[in-house]
């Protein structure tokens with residue numbers, strides 16, 4: 001049994017409770033994660049296996065969404081998972097140094113072309129990393145998009161079942 005890292009108290013496992021993984025900067029709800037609760041101070045702990053894989057799945061989920069442009073926090077998530085600073089990503093995309101940082105702060109909206117380019121870049125990076133396909137049919141997804149989409153104010157939460165986040169495969173999402 002793990003001890004509480006806050007107070008040293010005894011912890012008990014909490015099962016079947018969805019876990020909000022907002023440490024990644026997005027509202028991601030994970031099912032099938034065992035959490036531990038401190039009996040003394042009430043602090044909740046969780047140990048996630050294979051965070052890298054989990055981040056790839058979240059990234060694939062974001063790149064598969066069709067209805068709206070990437071949001072500021074999604075752009076930030078993809079950039080961080082690419083291990084790039086905002087100026088570096090701007091340079092990769094052939095943009096002015098401040099552009100990516102402006103997207104992430106909501107000062108400027110990403111364009112359709114840049115949205116698709118960033119998704120492609122990310123999916124290519126993900127495929128190189130794991131040497132397998134996470135998100136099928138990016139060309140098909142892009143081909144079904146209207147030429148211009150709006151940005152949305154409050155995106156839907158990403159909800160992942162163990163069959164997604166443990167296997168590393170994203171079923172085509174409708175978001």
Ligand SMILES: [Zn+2]
Nearest residue numbers: 004007038041
């Ligand atoms: Zn405690």
